[in-house]
Amino acid sequence: MSLQQALRFEPQAYQRVWGGERLQHRLRGEIAWPSQAGEAWMLCDRPEQASHVAEGPLSGRTLDGLMLSEEAALLGESARSASGGFPLIVKWLDTAALLSLQVHPGEGLAKRLGSEPKDECWYVCDAEPGSVLYLGLRDGVDAAAFADASANGAVLELLQSFTPRPGDFFHVPAGTLHSIGAGLTLVEIQQNSDTTYRAHDWDRVGLDGKCRQLHREEALQAIAFGRHAPGPIRARVDDEAAVNPMAVLLDEGPFGVQWLQVLEDYRDNTQGRACIYIVLAGSGALRVGENEACRMEAGDAWLLPADAANYMITESDGDLELLRVEARA
Incomplete structure (x- = not known):
């Protein structure tokens, strides 16, 4: 079967311990908004969350169902995810508090640990004064120094920090330690993976009142020590004479x-x-x-x-x- 049509999916909003209240004013549709709505998943093919087509002839169909019945038409030359699903996830994020310090594995480690690899990127749309992004380790920080700082709760001073502006783009390759600060609204594009290793969570409790699980040993294995993380990328128009920049x-x-x-x-x-x-x-x-x-x-x-x-x-x-x-x- 061919598809040959544009597909928009129903956003799904999720409460997060660090979530804010601003996405409600950014997205259309009758969305069930929880308090602290930190994420809105726009397009996703996960067992726990398959996006539903919002309009048109295929309204109501799910992305995982389309992958089963129309994979060739949907993907063409694009590769499936590691788990066999649609390869990408798109989210909107709104942060009212600092996210956990985390890292995602690359393909090699993901295979060894039975998890999924994850590259991601962020496009900043709104940034409150004083907001910050942590991305990558400072030069010279090795596994021993990070393990010691992590055990003592002094990890922030080992991280590169950036002051984001609207229009900034950040690439977060697998193996890059990172945390998103408060006061930001951004688009996140990622590989279809739910593997996150939390190295630190600032001693806070989750929505259930319990401390969230940390994965410090897995994080140590996943971090690409010695690799420099680039800072923000600003759009530089390829052709100044182009009608559509x-x-x-x-x-x-x-x-x-x-x-x-x-x-x-x-x-x-x-x-x-x-x-x-x-x-x-x-x-x-x-x-x-x-x-x-x-x-x-x-x-x-x-x-x-x-x-x-x-x-x-x-x-x-x-x-x-x-x-x-x-x-x-």
Whole structure:
């Protein structure tokens, strides 16, 4: 069966101990918002959470069901996840407190420990004054120094810290120790994995009133000691004369990310791979082939199956800003 249509899924909001209250004002739809809504999952194929198509002829279908019945049309040349599902997860995050200090494994360690590898990235949309991101270890910090600091609760001084601004993009390869600070709203794009090793959680309790589990030994194995973590990447337009400005943010690993501003009709082709558009600002329309155009609104995530082929995006308010994500082979 072919798909050849754009797919938007129902967002699912989740309470987090560090969550805020701002996502309610960013996303459309009748969403069941809990208090401390730290995450809204826009597109996901996990056993515990499979996204449902929100509109159109396939309304109600789940992403895992589409992977079972229309995998070739959906993925084309894009690779499946380590568990056989759709390869990427897209989330909105809103932080009212510092997240745990954590790391995700690469492919080699994930295989040895029976877990899943995870690269991810963040695009900052809002940042309150004084907000901070921790990403990677300072130069010279080895496993012994980190283990000692972790046991004594003095880990922050070993980390690189950054003051994020709206429009900053951060790549977080597997093996990079990280923590997101309070006061941030961002888009997170990640490999389809739920493997997180918490190295520190600031001695707080979770939503159930109990301390959350730490994974210090696994974290020590996962951290890529000696590897420098780059700071924020700002969009640098590839062609200043382009009608629709575009900038490459990430061009390595399991997915690629581009920033795009649509000022006039924008035409493109999926090139046989699954592609996702995340609407950062503005509104517009997305049309696949001769299908009826779909309304794009700020906060949306739209999945273009590999077999969608030719499509067009038009802006409606002069301020349509997007992230384009390609699932790699």
